[in-house]
Amino acid sequence: MKTWVYIDHFKGEVQVASWEALGLGKSLGAVTAIVLGSGVDAVAKAAFEYGADEVIVVDDASLADYRAEPFASTFSALASSSTPDLILLPTTARTRELSAMCAVDLNSGVLTDVSALSVDGDKVTVTRPIYEGKVLEKTVCNAKPQFVTLRGRAFPKPAQEAGRTGAVTKAEAKADVKSSVEGYSATEAAVNIGDAAVIVSGGRGVSNNPSLGDEKAAAEKGFALLGELAGLLGGAVGASRAAVDGGFITYAHQVGQTGKVVAPDLYIACGISGAIQHLVGMRNAKLIVAINKDAEAPIFKQARFGVVGDLFAVVPALTVALRKRLGK
Amino acid sequence: MKIIACIKQVPDSEAKVKAENGQVTWGDAPLVINPFDEYAVEGALQQKEANGGTVTALCIGPETAREALKHALAMGADEAILVSDPALNDIDSVGAARVLAAAINKIGGADMVMFGRQTLDNGAGVTPPQTARVLGWPMLGWVGQIKVDAGSVQVERVLEEGRQTVKANLPAVLSIVQSIGEPRYPSFMGIRKASKAAIPVWSVAELGVSVPAAVVTRVEISNPPTAETVCEIIAGETPEAIAETLADKILAEKVL
Numbered sequence: 306m307k308t309w310v311y312i313d314h315f316k317g318e319v320q321v322a323s324w325e326a327l328g329l330g331k332s333l334g335a336v337t338a339i340v341l342g343s344g345v346d347a348v349a350k351a352a353f354e355y356g357a358d359e360v361i362v363v364d365d366a367s368l369a370d371y372r373a374e375p376f377a378s379t380f381s382a383l384a385s386s387s388t389p390d391l392i393l394l395p396t397t398a399r400t401r402e403l404s405a406m407c408a409v410d411l412n413s414g415v416l417t418d419v420s421a422l423s424v425d426g427d428k429v430t431v432t433r434p435i436y437e438g439k440v441l442e443k444t445v446c447n448a449k450p451q452f453v454t455l456r457g458r459a460f461p462k463p464a465q466e467a468g469r470t471g472a473v474t475k476a477e478a479k480a481d482v483k484s485s486v487e488g489y490s491a492t493e494a495a496v497n498i499g500d501a502a503v504i505v506s507g508g509r510g511v512s513n514n515p516s517l518g519d520e521k522a523a524a525e526k527g528f529a530l531l532g533e534l535a536g537l538l539g540g541a542v543g544a545s546r547a548a549v550d551g552g553f554i555t556y557a558h559q560v561g562q563t564g565k566v567v568a569p570d571l572y573i574a575c576g577i578s579g580a581i582q583h584l585v586g587m588r589n590a591k592l593i594v595a596i597n598k599d600a601e602a603p604i605f606k607q608a609r610f611g612v613v614g615d616l617f618a619v620v621p622a623l624t625v626a627l628r629k630r631l632g633k
Numbered sequence: 634m635k636i637i638a639c640i641k642q643v644p645d646s647e648a649k650v651k652a653e654n655g656q657v658t659w660g661d662a663p664l665v666i667n668p669f670d671e672y673a674v675e676g677a678l679q680q681k682e683a684n685g686g687t688v689t690a691l692c693i694g695p696e697t698a699r700e701a702l703k704h705a706l707a708m709g710a711d712e713a714i715l716v717s718d719p720a721l722n723d724i725d726s727v728g729a730a731r732v733l734a735a736a737i738n739k740i741g742g743a744d745m746v747m748f749g750r751q752t753l754d755n756g757a758g759v760t761p762p763q764t765a766r767v768l769g770w771p772m773l774g775w776v777g778q779i780k781v782d783a784g785s786v787q788v789e790r791v792l793e794e795g796r797q798t799v800k801a802n803l804p805a806v807l808s809i810v811q812s813i814g815e816p817r818y819p820s821f822m823g824i825r826k827a828s829k830a831a832i833p834v835w836s837v838a839e840l841g842v843s844v845p846a847a848v849v850t851r852v853e854i855s856n857p858p859t860a861e862t863v864c865e866i867i868a869g870e871t872p873e874a875i876a877e878t879l880a881d882k883i884l885a886e887k888v889l
């Protein structure tokens with residue numbers, strides 16, 4: 306089976322799930338990594354260190370800013386001349402688009418957000434959660450190349466082997482410009498809750514502390530407390546939709562049906578009631594801890610450990626207690 | 634300005650969906666417009682208000698999907714079209730994109746076609762870029778803000794890495810996210826109008842395309858393993874005492 310792995314990155318910063326895809330690819334045999342962008346030598350180098358046997362690089366100024374069309378046309382051209390059987394990608398907003406378009410170009414199909422994969426001869430069967438994870442489906446793609454985007458953290462990340470190298474093949478970009486990037490707002494720091502091993506998440510409760518002033522002021526302090534705990538644990542801050550709608554934190558942090566589906570090792574839900582639309586986004590976390598004032602909150606039905614109490618008191622105390630134990 | 638909003642009907646997110654005898658079932662839970670597609674309709678209506686024009690809601694689905702289209706009409710869409718054909722029961726997303734593109738062409742094209750980000754049932758998020766590809770139009774995904782100006786559109790894309798401003802010529806395909814604003818509730822007048830609206834049903838033959846063969850096929854469905862979690866409530870005299878116990882419990886789980 307000829308397997309390719311697409312290394313998804315944002316301006317050179319690689320989505321960790323790309324390495325998970327490389328690890329999975331390696332378990333099936335030799336792997337070619339594909340890197341598209343501008344000034345991406347470091348990405349190609351890292352791809353070897355995470356296990357790629359060969360790296361095809363398209364380094365072109367026209368690929369500096371990700372846009373669906375030039376990336377898709379370049380990738381489709383590569384795939385139609387080298388005919389891989391299986392193309393693995395991490396699941397991101399970019400790769401959903403890229404693989405979807407290439408599947409049209411190449412008369413094939415795409416299986417997104419895959420949580421398990423098995424190979425029998427040259428037949429690939431994947432498992433993907435559907436209906437918000439309420440049901441699992443096994444599907445196959447009866448054409449080649451088959452595009453499979455992998456759910457983040459569903460497959461182990463391989464160890465990085467410093468200094469490991471291999472042959473780089475350079476290829477050409479294919480021009481297909483249909484839009485232009487006019488700018489970027491720097492107001493939002495890079496957040497990728499999909500990659501995080503620990504998520505400390507806040508809901509409307511984070512804005513509920515009248516002693517700190519109005520809701521907005523309380524939420525600012527509350528999310529700072531959550532950020533401290535997340536920082537200590539090397540994790541990220543998540544949020545419920547109520548917190549996002551309240552303007553307390555940006556949409557990129559939102560967990561749930563209309564936000565992001567996450568599966569960290571540890572999810573600490575603070576001041577989140579546990580509406581179904583939130584639960585579908587986090588119930589696959591390995592360990593769920595809930596901190597909520599209301600003993601009846603549905604979030605406790607999903608949690609392994611619960612604290613009935615005020616997050617403004619419990620979260621900082623937990624940070625102190627964990628810092629002591631982790632020796633940081 | 635001619636705007637088309639592509640919508641799908643799905644079981645309500647509160648529905649207890651499960652696999653039973655090789656079928657997906659949701660009991661008597663209601664079918665609703667895919668929640669993400671409400672943002673598409675909302676975005677379309679906002680653009681109609683800003684620039685004038687019409688909004689057409691378009692859906693591929695069974696007869697029952699009329700109800701989802703009526704929701705779009707009640708929100709304020711001007712017309713609705715249902716593409717319904719038993720031959721389309723097993724199409725995959727590329728097939729759906731080809732059929733949607735054919736329907737868009739039969740409608741007479743559009744300036745903008747708006748999609749939801751993904752469906753609740755399939756959850757793939759691939760139909761919008763695939764439709765854009767079939768049409769050969771620019772794809773602007775995950776859009777939270779739209780500004781149209783003389784034949785071009787500038788959008789703000791809400792991405793994990795920040796907000797990206799992108800410009801493209803019309804016609805274009807957009808997928809819309811929550812930042813566009815809360816979808817409006819159907820008005821009383823809107824509901825009345827929708828209940829009386831005639832919704833044309835188009836078959837594949839009427840679209841002048843052949844039924845796309847499905848490349849992606851489902852071979853099995855199952856229920857995820859149910860892990861019965863029993864919540865252990867950590868109590869204590871003070872928040873500090875609680876935190877000490879909780880910290881020990883978390884570390885004992887070896888997730889850090």
Ligand SMILES: Cc1cc2nc3c(=O)[nH]c(=O)nc-3n(C[C@H](O)[C@H](O)[C@H](O)COP(=O)(O)OP(=O)(O)OC[C@H]3O[C@@H](n4cnc5c(N)ncnc54)[C@H](O)[C@@H]3O)c2cc1C
Nearest residue numbers: 508509510545546547561562563564576578583598616668
């Ligand atoms: C179509 C659709 C899509 C949706 N998508 C999403 C989604 O993607 N993600 C999502 O999260 N929601 C989503 N929702 C919204 C969801 O239904 C809930 O409204 C939302 O999750 C509630 O957020 P919350 O738990 O923060 O707020 P609330 O339900 O208001 O709960 C706040 C909780 O905080 C507790 N609390 C208050 N003060 C404190 C304190 N000081 N200390 C500790 N606890 C405190 C309260 O006891 C309460 O349980 C969606 C809804 C719809 C209809």
Ligand SMILES: Nc1ncnc2c1ncn2[C@@H]1O[C@H](COP(=O)(O)O)[C@@H](O)[C@H]1O
Nearest residue numbers: 639640693748749751752757758759760
């Ligand atoms: N059967 C359909 N009819 C009309 N639009 C659809 C249909 N299926 C998907 N879409 C649109 O494509 C988006 C993404 O769907 P999906 O790729 O299935 O996640 C949805 O939010 C809808 O806007």
